[in-house]
Amino acid sequence: MSSTQFKYFMPARVECGNGISNRTGEMVKELGVTKILIVTDKGVRGANLLEGIERSIHEVDLAYEIYDEVEPNPSVEIINRGSIYFYQNHCDAVLAVGGGSSIDTAKGIAILATNPGNILDYEGVGKIKNPPIPIISIPTTAGTGSETTNSTVITNKQTSFKLGVLSSHLFSTLAILDPALTLGLPQGITASTGMDALTHAIESYTSKDASPVSKGFAMQAIKMIGENLIKTYFVGTDIESREQMLVASMMAGVAFSQSRLGNVHAISHTFGGVFNIPHGFANAALLPFVMTFNLPACAEKYKEIAIALGKDVSGLTNMEAGKKAIETVIEMNQSMNIPLNIKDLGVSLDLLPKLVEDSMRSGNVFVNPRLTKASDIESIIKRAYYGDLGIF
Numbered sequence: 001m002s003s004t005q006f007k008y009f010m011p012a013r014v015e016c017g018n019g020i021s022n023r024t025g026e027m028v029k030e031l032g033v034t035k036i037l038i039v040t041d042k043g044v045r046g047a048n049l050l051e052g053i054e055r056s057i058h059e060v061d062l063a064y065e066i067y068d069e070v071e072p073n074p075s076v077e078i079i080n081r082g083s084i085y086f087y088q089n090h091c092d093a094v095l096a097v098g099g100g101s102s103i104d105t106a107k108g109i110a111i112l113a114t115n116p117g118n119i120l121d122y123e124g125v126g127k128i129k130n131p132p133i134p135i136i137s138i139p140t141t142a143g144t145g146s147e148t149t150n151s152t153v154i155t156n157k158q159t160s161f162k163l164g165v166l167s168s169h170l171f172s173t174l175a176i177l178d179p180a181l182t183l184g185l186p187q188g189i190t191a192s193t194g195m196d197a198l199t200h201a202i203e204s205y206t207s208k209d210a211s212p213v214s215k216g217f218a219m220q221a222i223k224m225i226g227e228n229l230i231k232t233y234f235v236g237t238d239i240e241s242r243e244q245m246l247v248a249s250m251m252a253g254v255a256f257s258q259s260r261l262g263n264v265h266a267i268s269h270t271f272g273g274v275f276n277i278p279h280g281f282a283n284a285a286l287l288p289f290v291m292t293f294n295l296p297a298c299a300e301k302y303k304e305i306a307i308a309l310g311k312d313v314s315g316l317t318n319m320e321a322g323k324k325a326i327e328t329v330i331e332m333n334q335s336m337n338i339p340l341n342i343k344d345l346g347v348s349l350d351l352l353p354k355l356v357e358d359s360m361r362s363g364n365v366f367v368n369p370r371l372t373k374a375s376d377i378e379s380i381i382k383r384a385y386y387g388d389l390g391i392f
């Protein structure tokens with residue numbers, strides 16, 4: 001038997017609890033920072049989600065400024081503007097309050113606070129030389145898991161490419177999980193971000209770089225999402241299932257920070273760059289098609305996923321049981337009104353060669369459980385466009 005070689009590194013302190021964001025000030029002050037830049041968007045601000053957080057910062061006499069210009073699929077320009085704002089206001093830490101876009105923007109600002117040049121200089125793995133300033137993340141969706149990942153995803157509008165910056169320096173210093181901040185999320189965002197988290201967990205669990213540790217986090221996340229996502233979609237005010245989703249999303253983030261992802265994210269990132277489609281919807285619609293492509297390479301793992309999602313697989317072969325996992329993902333999409341093809345999401349095949357080329361540039365293709373060529377990506381995109389699963 002061969003030994004299992006792996007490493008595990010996840011240095012973020014995580015604090016979870018209903019209402020815990022009202023203690024943000026004291027937790028941030030413990031980090032020794034003097035002035036913090038809150039990085040958020042106008043939606044979060046307009047929904048009064050900053051109220052308790054700001055109050056807690058006032059209570060400990062900590063200085064702060066707010067940068068609320070974050071947009072979905074954050075661009076190089078949004079990060080540069082935030083970075084200038086950060087310098088002008090003499091801040092020494094960032095506090096992201098929002099979805100993955102706010103957390104990823106805050107990470108970008110944190111990199112540029114201690115490293116020279118442009119954020120584009122840091123594309124790829126391990127390019128950041130100087131540790132960034134402290135990053136505090138308060139997710140208001142469940143979620144991207146960005147609060148416990150080692151990466152930030154940024155859109156280069158000039159090339160319509162979504163690039164990844166990966167570094168062990170990019171974990172949050174502190175992540176505060178407060179389900180109360182997610183109670184008001186509309187159904188569409190609950191669905192898209194929840195399916196993003198499920199995609200993280202499934203891709204991480206089946207990644208070629210998965211380890212016993214990352215698989216433990218991924219499997220627990222799959223179970224919790226299976227038990228809670230549909231409930232949060234229909235009963236958004238249920239604090240317990242909201243909390244379970246927030247924890248599951250964070251755990252999926254821990255998992256994929258160790259294992260990377262797979263073809264779903266390799267392809268969906270190209271949609272985000274070109275068509276500006278919400279990341280979670282792109283993943284949700286692609287997931288059954290990528291799983292169908294991967295099934296022969298990881299049927300047993302898909303069987304385990306089917307069981308985790310509550311399916312009875314007794315008496316079935318691994319392939320049959322694995323298909324149950326794919327069917328469950330389709331059922332979840334259907335019950336949350338997510339399109340079953342990418343055409344309805346606004347993807348066009350006009351740019352197919354660029355989509356294929358950009359997908360193959362993603363490091364996620366190399367850890368996908370089934371060996372993938374450019375022609376495979378092309379066929380997955382076409383099947384997903386026409387809603388044709390093939391083997392079913």
Ligand SMILES: [Fe+2]
Pocket residue numbers: 144196200265279283
């Ligand atoms: Fe994602």
